[in-house]
Amino acid sequence: MEKYYIGIDIGGMSLKGAVVSSLGEIKYKTTIVTKVGQGNEVFVNDLKTLIRKILNENKDKEILGIGVGLPGLINSENGIMDIAPNLQVTDLHLYDELKEFNLPVKASNDANVAALGEVKFGAAKGYSDSILLTLGTGVGGGVVINGKLFEGFNSKGAELGHMIINFDGVKCPCGLTGCLEAYASATALLRMTKEKMLEHKESMMWEYCNNDINNVNGLTSFECAKKGDKVASDLVDEYVSYIGVGILSFCNIFRPQIILIGGGISNQGDYLINKLVKYCSERDYGMKMSPKVEIKCAALKNDAGVIGAASLVM
């Protein structure tokens, strides 16, 4: 008989839930929009409502566990969430709260969960050692070592977006200076796009934005670069170099077999990957005589959260 697992992906605006088979197939999917950011009680109630709904609507399937991915720090051993800033949740004992379902529960940071999903069912399938960088509002990181999620001591590590790549550089929202996140996130790309546009009134990017800088988004530079705009093209190359600097360092630190790029920026697909591969191969993937590391886009896209979460309890 096929085995099924609940995967829950907690975001800033909604809770997504799915029933995922042991083959990684999504058999059922639902979302509840939440008033996120109202503290522990509201969060737990929303979560329980979602789980009850999933169980009720999937009585024909034997569910073997509940996996949860969330934007915050959680100790995956004991289920204590120290803090999830966007959810306004602090010091929540998540596993205790979910005991009533009588199912194994495991939770981890959303980037970790996505990395595990990619190893089990996505672009890193068949690889024992991989890293996922999610380039979105921030830069998330997930590390899989020898097939297992590496979360750092007490699940407090793998914050790859907060490796410092330029100690003299841009302030990061985390309080440090020059973090990878301050250069390689979509937010950083947006900032740099606006800066370049203000410097270069002749850039095609103005036209692309209907001459209103408020219309800039994560696509602006990439789309105009593809159309041959020099300013946009130089900017994209600069942006790629920042991601590349992160990749070179992670190669030297972890030497994974494969590095995956996820998050909104990964929609650039091969255009982005080809540039990254070129940047890193010209630099020997870290050091002379280093083995080549594959670089690919993550494959699970919007389903990475629920599939990855379900993977936690498979």
Added chain:
Amino acid sequence: MEKYYIGIDIGGMSLKGAVVSSLGEIKYKTTIVTKVGQGNEVFVNDLKTLIRKILNENKDKEILGIGVGLPGLINSENGIMDIAPNLQVTDLHLYDELKEFNLPVKASNDANVAALGEVKFGAAKGYSDSILLTLGTGVGGGVVINGKLFEGFNSKGAELGHMIINFDGVKCPCGLTGCLEAYASATALLRMTKEKMLEHKESMMWEYCNNDINNVNGLTSFECAKKGDKVASDLVDEYVSYIGVGILSFCNIFRPQIILIGGGISNQGDYLINKLVKYCSERDYGMKMSPKVEIKCAALKNDAGVIGAASLVM
């Protein structure tokens, strides 16, 4: 009956060997000076000569294994040394070569070995997750996760000295730009000391060096800073900040319980550690709400190599 292990520390000038007890005590010690850098055959002969000598002179002890630490890349699973530049060794099947001794053999990079030694018998004893940074000619790194040495896929990671901390910065001998090693090694300190002296003819460091810049060494800036020289003091603070940047990043990536500083620079002891703790605590050890990470000097000093190597087979 007490158990004994051979630990061998291969350096650029000599091969050190010791017999180490299961309590980490050195029971016997010997060194052979070698004509290092003459290729695989000379290296293997020297190594075998050393092991034979140790076994002959310790017939009263039951030796249970041979551990080797060396300056180069070795796959600790299969014993294949891809490259050890200083030894001029390439593609050597070390474990096969040492089969004649009929003892378990395990080898790893020297920084890894030292990190393991510190966890078993040194300053990180009792900690499950620790990092050792050796600040010497280069910057070596050893990572212990959950009590086990982490070497990266195929033992090709944990090159912590080659994490990029300033993508716009100083060229590193490895070929990359802005590696931690280019800022935090003793070699880097020497470079920066000379630069500062040339900028500041009034600095006490000139007197300390008998007005000859060729007399600069790793102590110059530290000793003059302690005596109150402003230029030296600022330089030491700058140098400490570079080590600190590395530590903050490693905290975010690994979140170890403790970070140890080894190598020649660690002779500065508490003077260095106090400055590092101040730098990192002012920056929350990585990110707001991050747990505090202990920072200490490595304890095994010159014996780290042989004790750590022996630890590999305990």
